[in-house]
Amino acid sequence: MLRMRSENFDPSPYAGFLMRKLLRPCGGSPSGPIQAVAETELQMDGDTWVWTDDNAKVVEMLARPAFWRAYPQQALEILRFLHGMCEAPFVFRRISAPRLSRTSGTAEDGRYVHSMMHVGVRLKQGTVMLGIRFHDARTAENLFLTGNYVHFGHRGKPYTLDVEDAIAEVSGREEKGVLVAHHGSDLRFSPDGAPQPLGRITYTYRIDARTMLVQVEAALEIAPGVEIEDVILTIGHDNLSHGRNNVHYGRVGILSPAGAVAWHVADKDGNVTLPATGAEYYSLAQEEMRGFALGVHTRSLTPGNLHELRVVQKQKRLHWVVAAYRFPGAHRGTRLVAAEDKLLTAGGFYDEAAEYLRLMRQASDMPPDAWPRDLSISYDYGVEINAFAKAHAMFASGEVEAPPGLADEMRRMTDRYLEVYDAQFVRAFWDGKNTVFCRQLAFVILAVATMMRSTGEEQYRKRLADLVEVLLQFQVTLPGDIAGPETGFLMGVRSVRDMHVDCQSAALLALIHAAPWLPDERIAAAIDRGLNAYALVTGRFMWAEKPRKVDTVGIHWKDGGGKPRLSMAFWNFHAGLTLRMLRALRQSPVVTLRSIEARHADRLDMIETVLLRQLARATQAREEGLEVRCSSLSAETNSETQPWVVLGFVGNPHD
Structure with missing residues (x-):
């Protein structure tokens, strides 16, 4: 245990395990084959996922001369993957090995697991459900495609026929990773009091393991001998804000052919019709922290017929939105088609409508060996910026040899994404919007502190002060006062006002590294009060559907x-972040911070001992090195735990 605390602690077996067991080929890209660190050594629930933020954490871990020299080619491949997942302003969340398999029921009434979605088909009811999938409680039913009708005129009289009520035939087939499902409705109307056929409308859904795009087509075959005019076909989205697992949407955005975006906010109940003539893109968006907010994006494949969006609002949220495709003039015995691509995201910059249209066009034309890409933004957006900053500092120092121009490119990426962060997160935060996630912000601060130290340029000091000002808004007073006032750092200010050990430790780590550059007394006070918040605790944790006692x-x-709550460092990435924070405090060049550490030394020593013991219990020797499992109850590590535990032991020399 004492050896783990010493400066001579050898982290190389931990890094070695990560590089030998989690690094692997991950499909292709327009620039060539990809190698990156997968989430786990073994497939989790049948998935191979590769997270951008976790690979950024690995890059930061590797940004030590000894590690980089030990794995030079592998490190560059991981950095190339990270770079390739960034298209400013976006940092995309993850990729996945292609997958589509039925888990229950039939192709007409069943459930499917897609690469990064789950899908439910109830074709006799005319419903297809789509949801983004995670390996935790965030999996939700994001979208129900249903609620359709056909509207038309006949001999000057209008008619509206329900699609789902007239379903007569359904089918589904699975072939080479693609599910094609359809339901057909035989429509009849009574122009002279006697029913007669109008024709058949068929809805076809194409779900492909190799992409996050889902294609929807509505095709009306008008019966021979029937003439109708001014036909409306619809693609509907129903039960949008059902509330389960925080699924709700509050605004609609429509990108005009001229490139302007019109936003409608559901600020009251009732029905609204929104003009959408010729629009190729529209979206439904949630107002939550940008790294978590849900979005439904639509690229119309028949924009020349898109006429309007008809909206029903309940409880000041979107309930039903239907895209109405208009086919003017008279039609006899013809086939009319409306078609769209759908895309789900769980985090994004939804005001950037033109960019999402570009991304959807791009996603429809990826190389055949490319793994599907989740176009949600990374919720840990700051760790990617921090990885670029750490790589720049290491290359610029001359400690390792870098390919020509790479140091400059790392600085360019750092500066570009700092500008994006200011525009998309910070300014919007001060405008009262719900944008910033505490842990994400903390790592942006670490990146700026690294650039300040590496370059000495005053522009970074100003940016650092601005970011710290935002972080200080996340403080709240806690009920305890045994050792003095206690404060905690919220996960979010305007929603998700929860408190977590990882957010607390990341916030304090950021303040500790900002302190040498900012003469702000509030920083030391926040660190002092924040340290008071930590305690040795015994709590209850549900594991495999059974309660477990955790110390x-x-x-x-x-x-x-006002209900008492307890957040615990059960997961070892919390322990790694907390140890890194304690190490940084102990080594701070700021006299005031060292005096704070001395005042808390006995308590912090006990806290550190418990965390080190926790990590020791979760560490297992493998032929390829040392593995730190995600918790003492877990079977293996993952791509977040292993690098953050290593950084907890040794920090980063360019902090």
Whole structure:
């Protein structure tokens, strides 16, 4: 245990395990084959996922001369993957090995697991459900495609026929990773009091393991001998804000052919019709923190017929939105088609409508060996910026040899994404919008502190002060006061006002590294009060549907309703972040911070001992090195735990 605390601690077996067991080929890209670190050594629930933010954490871990020299080619491949997942302003979340398999039921009434979605088909009811999939409680039913009708005129009289009520035939087939499902409705109307056929409308859904795009087509075959005029076909989205697992949408955006975006906010109940003539793109968006907000994006494949969006609002949220495709004039015995591509995201910059249209066009034309890409933004957006900053600092120092121009490119990427962060997160935060995630912000601060140290340029000091000002808004007073005032850092200010050990430790780590560059007394005070919040705790954790007693480090706090809550460092990435923070405090060049550490030394020593013991219990020797499991109860590590535990042991020399 003492050896783990010493400066002579050898992290190489931990890094070696990561590089030998989690690094692997991950399909192709327009620039060539990809190698990156997968989430786990073994498939989790049948998935091979590769997270951008986790690979950024690995890059930061490798940004030590000894590690980089030990794995030079592998490190460059991981950095290339990280770079390739960035298209400013976006940092895309993850890729996945292609996958589509039925988990229950039939192709007409069943459930499917897609690469990064789950899909439910109930074709006799005319419903297809799409949801983004995770390996935790965030999996939700994001979208129900249903609620359709056909409207037309006949001899000057209008008619509206329900699609789902007239379903007569359904089918589904699976072939080479593609599900094609359809339901057909035989439509009849009574122009002279006697029913007669109008024709058949068929809805076809194409779900492909190799892409996050889902194609929807509505095709009306008008019966021979029937003439109708001014036909409306629809593609509907129903039960949008059902509320389960926080699924709700509050605004609609429509990108005009001229490139302007019109936003409608559901600020009251009722029905609204939104003009959308010729629009190729529209979206439904949630107002949440940008790294978590849900979005439904649509690229119309028949924009010349898109006429309007008809919206029903309930409880000041979107309930039903239908895209109405208009076919003017008279039609007899013809086939009319409306078609769209759908894309789900769980985090994004939804005001950037033109960019999402570009991304959807691009996604429809990827190389055949490319793994599908989740176009949600990374919710840990700051760790990618920090990885670029750390790589730049290492290359610029001359400690390792870098390919020509790479140091400059790392600085360009750092500066570009700092500008994006300011525009998309910071300014919007001060405008009262719900944008910033505490842990994400903390790593942006670490990136700026690294650039300040590496370059000495005053522009970074100003940016650092601006970011710290935002972070200080996340402080709240906690109920405890045994050792003095206690404060905690919220995950979010305007929603998700929860408290977590990882957010607390990341915030304090950021303040510790900002302190040498900013003469702000509030920083030391926040660190002092924040350290008071940590406690040795015994808590209850549900594991495999059974309660387990857990002894670890945690924070006591109260929720908005005044109910006592406890957040624990059960997961070892929390422990790694906390150890990194304690190490940084102990080594701080700021006299005031060292005096704070001395005042808390006995308590911090006990907290550190418990966390080190926790990590020791979760560490297992493997032929390829040392593996730190995600928790003492877990079977293996993952791409977040291993690098953050290593950084907890040794930090980064360019912090």
